Amino acid sequence: MTEQFEPVIVGFLCNWCSYRAADLAGTARIHYAPNMRPIRVMCSGRVDPQFVLKALREGADGVLIAGCHPGECHYVNGNIKALRRFMLLKAMLRQMGVEEDRVQLLWASASEGIILARKVDQMTEEIRALGPLNWSEKVIGGNGHKVAVAEPVAEEV
Amino acid sequence: MSEKVNPEQERVGVYVCHCGSNIAKVVDVEDVATWAADLPNVEVSRDYKFMCSSLGQDLIEEDIKEKGLTKVVVASCSPHMHEKTFRVACERGGLNPFMFEMANIREHDSWTTDDEVAATSKAKALTNAAIERVVHHQPLEQLPVEINPNTLVVGGGIAGISATLELANAGHHVYMVEREPTIGGHMAQLDKTFPTLDCSACILTPKMVDVGQHPNITLLTWSEVEKVDGFLGNFTVNVRKKARYVNEEHCTGCGICIEKCPFKVSDDIFEVGLSERKVIYRPFPQAVPKYPVIDKENCVYFQRGKCKACQIFCPTEPNSIEFEQEDEILSFDVGNIILATGYDLFDVKKIPQYGYGRLANVFTSLEFERMVNASGPTEGSIVLRDMESTPKSVAIVHCVGSRDENYHKYCSKVCCMYSLKFAHLVHERIPEAEVYNCYIDMRTPGKGYEEFYNRLLEEETNFIRGKVAEVTDAARIPEEEGKLIVQVEDTLIGRQRRVPVDMVILSPAMEARADSKEISQLFKMGCDFDGFFVERHPKLDPVATMTDGIYIAGACQGPKDVPDSVAQGAAAAARVAGLINLGTVMMEPVRASINQDECSGCKICNNMCPYNAIIFHEDREVSEVITALCQGCGTCVAACPSGVITGAHFTNDQLFSQIEGILWDVRPEKVTA
Numbered sequence: 001m002t003e004q005f006e007p008v009i010v011g012f013l014c015n016w017c018s019y020r021a022a023d024l025a026g027t028a029r030i031h032y033a034p035n036m037r038p039i040r041v042m043c044s045g046r047v048d049p050q051f052v053l054k055a056l057r058e059g060a061d062g063v064l065i066a067g068c069h070p071g072e073c074h075y076v077n078g079n080i081k082a083l084r085r086f087m088l089l090k091a092m093l094r095q096m097g098v099e100e101d102r103v104q105l106l107w108a109s110a111s112e113g114i115i116l117a118r119k120v121d122q123m124t125e126e127i128r129a130l131g132p133l134n135w136s137e138k139v140i141g142g143n144g145h146k147v148a149v150a151e152p153v154a155e156e157v
Numbered sequence: 158m159s160e161k162v163n164p165e166q167e168r169v170g171v172y173v174c175h176c177g178s179n180i181a182k183v184v185d186v187e188d189v190a191t192w193a194a195d196l197p198n199v200e201v202s203r204d205y206k207f208m209c210s211s212l213g214q215d216l217i218e219e220d221i222k223e224k225g226l227t228k229v230v231v232a233s234c235s236p237h238m239h240e241k242t243f244r245v246a247c248e249r250g251g252l253n254p255f256m257f258e259m260a261n262i263r264e265h266d267s268w269t270t271d272d273e274v275a276a277t278s279k280a281k282a283l284t285n286a287a288i289e290r291v292v293h294h295q296p297l298e299q300l301p302v303e304i305n306p307n308t309l310v311v312g313g314g315i316a317g318i319s320a321t322l323e324l325a326n327a328g329h330h331v332y333m334v335e336r337e338p339t340i341g342g343h344m345a346q347l348d349k350t351f352p353t354l355d356c357s358a359c360i361l362t363p364k365m366v367d368v369g370q371h372p373n374i375t376l377l378t379w380s381e382v383e384k385v386d387g388f389l390g391n392f393t394v395n396v397r398k399k400a401r402y403v404n405e406e407h408c409t410g411c412g413i414c415i416e417k418c419p420f421k422v423s424d425d426i427f428e429v430g431l432s433e434r435k436v437i438y439r440p441f442p443q444a445v446p447k448y449p450v451i452d453k454e455n456c457v458y459f460q461r462g463k464c465k466a467c468q469i470f471c472p473t474e475p476n477s478i479e480f481e482q483e484d485e486i487l488s489f490d491v492g493n494i495i496l497a498t499g500y501d502l503f504d505v506k507k508i509p510q511y512g513y514g515r516l517a518n519v520f521t522s523l524e525f526e527r528m529v530n531a532s533g534p535t536e537g538s539i540v541l542r543d544m545e546s547t548p549k550s551v552a553i554v555h556c557v558g559s560r561d562e563n564y565h566k567y568c569s570k571v572c573c574m575y576s577l578k579f580a581h582l583v584h585e586r587i588p589e590a591e592v593y594n595c596y597i598d599m600r601t602p603g604k605g606y607e608e609f610y611n612r613l614l615e616e617e618t619n620f621i622r623g624k625v626a627e628v629t630d631a632a633r634i635p636e637e638e639g640k641l642i643v644q645v646e647d648t649l650i651g652r653q654r655r656v657p658v659d660m661v662i663l664s665p666a667m668e669a670r671a672d673s674k675e676i677s678q679l680f681k682m683g684c685d686f687d688g689f690f691v692e693r694h695p696k697l698d699p700v701a702t703m704t705d706g707i708y709i710a711g712a713c714q715g716p717k718d719v720p721d722s723v724a725q726g727a728a729a730a731a732r733v734a735g736l737i738n739l740g741t742v743m744m745e746p747v748r749a750s751i752n753q754d755e756c757s758g759c760k761i762c763n764n765m766c767p768y769n770a771i772i773f774h775e776d777r778e779v780s781e782v783i784t785a786l787c788q789g790c791g792t793c794v795a796a797c798p799s800g801v802i803t804g805a806h807f808t809n810d811q812l813f814s815q816i817e818g819i820l821w822d823v824r825p826e827k828v829t830a
């Protein structure tokens with residue numbers, strides 16, 4: 001246990017579905033990996049790609065974005081916008097050498113505590129297998145500078 | 158971002174809750190509280206048995222007053238549980254309620270693991286995130302919104318009628334918009350209603366008449382909503398009132414025009430194709446309103462310029478037939494909207510092995526319903542497609558398209574009951590006939606429903622438990638000649654059976670209206686995968702939607718029988734009446750705003766907004782958020798390439814600080830943020 005690498009995952013959960021799914025997982029006493037640290041946003045559409053990059057840069061090994069199922073977003077279609085941004089962000093992360101599995105998107109409705117819990121377990125395992133992200137070495141590269149990375153501009157669709 | 162707060166000067170109070178043993182059993186709450194006491198900005202940090210108790214709240218109140226706290230963090234349960242409680246406590250202490258943040262260390266932490274070390278470290282991360290976030294909180298004021306006392310009800314089925322009458326009888330004005338020429342919906346087509354078998358028309362028509370005559374109701378039939386703008390309390394709707402070609406002020410509804418019209422077409426809607434109607438028509442005699450409508454597509458005058466029989470024979474002065482009438486667009490304001498657009502029936506032709514359309518004597522439930530209706534095409538006699546022979550045996554197939562992986566997975570809830578009703582009606586009208594009900598499971602939950610099932614068992618209906626595989630006319634033995642053969646596995650005796658019958662009735666799934674997706678977009682609320690409208694909460698808020706001011710009732714929310722539709726109609730009306738009585742409501746100030754000085758005018762946000770709440774000022778080339786329309790999702794904030802849109806209470810500063818805070822233990826040593 002002590003020797004095992006424990007990844008840190010930041011979870012951006014939408015207020016209406018996924019945050020409540022996590023609430024429900026707790027209320028139903030569903031046990032899952034304690035590695036995901038949730039942050040509430042009103043809608044998955046609020047998740048600026050900068051948040052994800054920021055989390056990875058600040059030491060997270062992975063990021064989970066969770067929203068309502070398509071068609072069920074509290075704000076009509078914020079989750080679809082989140083999906084589009086996610087696709088672009090993934091393409092960008094790939095180019096930066098960040099493994100696919102580190103940033104994942106999940107639809108979980110307020111009644112799907114179990115789905116959220118299982119996803120966290122699964123992601124924890126996947127990232128554990130990948131090892132620590134070490135953004136400053138992996139992404140910025142060993143050029144010796146402690147750089148403040150320019151905040152990438154949010155790309156749009 | 159233009160933050161007024163100076164984080165250095167903030168004094169934060171941190172309160173870590175034990176929640177009895179709910180949190181304290183797994184999280185070392187004392188450790189978290191002591192640890193937090195040393196964090197920057199923290200003025201006081203405590204742990205307490207029950208923070209939500211009045212003593213716990215007093216603690217916060219006193220500290221605000223005595224220690225001059227400017228911000229408060231409570232690490233306890235979910236904000237969905239107690240955020241309001243603690244905001245109010247802060248307010249009592251003299252702080253703006255938004256100077257508060259909650260860390261969810263119960264639902265998201267102590268209840269999800271037994272690992273005390275991990276749980277405690279997660280609790281620290283969540284608490285620290287809340288502390289780092291809260292120092293960036295800004296005071297916000299709730300937004301007062303006035304409620305226009307008029308209401309729009311869309312759909313004049315029994316659910317819409319129920320909602321409309323409740324509101325109108327309580328003294329409020331209602332606009333009812335119905336797409337067909339008459340109100341009544343599906344219930345008007347039914348003969349008897351289970352389980353009491355009272356005649357549908359007898360209980361429905363008085364209500365329809367009430368709607369037609371009520372001084373508080375503006376009834377717009379043959380009309381559709383085209384546009385909806387606005388928000389809770391202040392919607393503006395545009396309604397297209399289709400040309401009826403009959404002047405509603407002059408027409409007395411005498412019906413002479415219908416009588417004199419020389420042309421007939423198949424009545425595919427009300428009589429589901431079983432009989433014909435005139436080209437100028439009223440769907441059924443008790444239609445409300447009573448004015449007929451000309452079916453332009455089939456009218457010989459409109460198509461060929463000749464006829465005008467209706468006009469020639471119209472006895473009113475001035476003449477009520479107006480061929481030159483055009484669609485009208487009406488615009489009016491309402492405070493709330495109730496959607497009661499009902500359901501469609503599953504198209505049974507999608508299951509070709511059941512033979513509908515190919516085998517003449519396979520009927521749909523709605524066809525049968527019209528047939529047994531005394532005012533229907535056969536005046537109540539049950540006959541085969543030749544419209545004269547009486548069937549000696551009838552099979553009723555439950556769950557056609559329901560509880561089926563290939564079509565709809567859900568149970569349509571009412572089909573078992575009306576299939577039993579059909580069996581009863583066949584026994585009643587043709588006592589010597591054999592009736593077979595093929596069902597998967599018999600579902601009769603409801604007051605008096607199981608009793609009705611027992612009654613049918615006594616009436617000696619043949620119940621076959623099994624899903625019908627096929628309906629065919631290919632006989633294998635002489636007894637099957639000229640019959641329809643229902644091939645079904647009787648799971649109770651574990652055998653395949655071939656049941657030869659004269660008539661087959663299919664009970665199709667109730668499904669969402671074909672246009673439910675467009676309707677949900679028009680009203681800016683959600684529908685689920687199946688197309689049914691989504692309620693705010695499946696148990697605790699079944700008639701509200703996620704959009705303030707929009708309510709749903711009846712079968713548009715999911716399959717439902719008449720009693721449930723009526724109850725939902727009344728429930729939606731009660732919700733609306735409550736708001737009307739309040740007059741003004743306060744809305745969460747979680748809204749976006751655009752810094753007008755820095756907006757580059759790229760318009761990217763304009764299309765992002767699902768509520769069209771962002772307008773573009775052509776003259777100044779900047780965008781602006783209409784605060785009252787904004788619902789606070791933050792999509793535009795994330796989309797703005799210049800970063801000049803602020804999402805109140807979810808600002809970039811607040812979220813970035815929260816991210817930093819949540820990663821306190823793993824952050825690479827101080828990268829410039």
Ligand SMILES: Cc1cc2nc3c(=O)[nH]c(=O)nc-3n(C[C@H](O)[C@H](O)[C@H](O)COP(=O)(O)OP(=O)(O)OC[C@H]3O[C@@H](n4cnc5c(N)ncnc54)[C@H](O)[C@@H]3O)c2cc1C
Nearest residue numbers: 312314315316336342343350351499500711712717718719
């Ligand atoms: C064969 C059959 C037998 C049944 N028997 C029984 C029974 O015995 N007992 C029982 O309790 N229930 C029975 N039911 C169920 C019953 O029909 C429904 O519970 C009830 O009709 C639902 O009412 P509603 O108002 O929600 O929908 P609907 O009756 O479908 O009414 C919706 C109305 O909205 C209108 N509309 C739709 N879209 C729009 C739009 N965009 N703009 C304006 N107007 C619109 C429609 O024209 C319609 O008038 C039966 C159903 C079937 C199919």
Ligand code: FES
Nearest residue numbers: 014043067068073
């Ligand atoms: S509110 Fe859940 S994704 Fe939009």
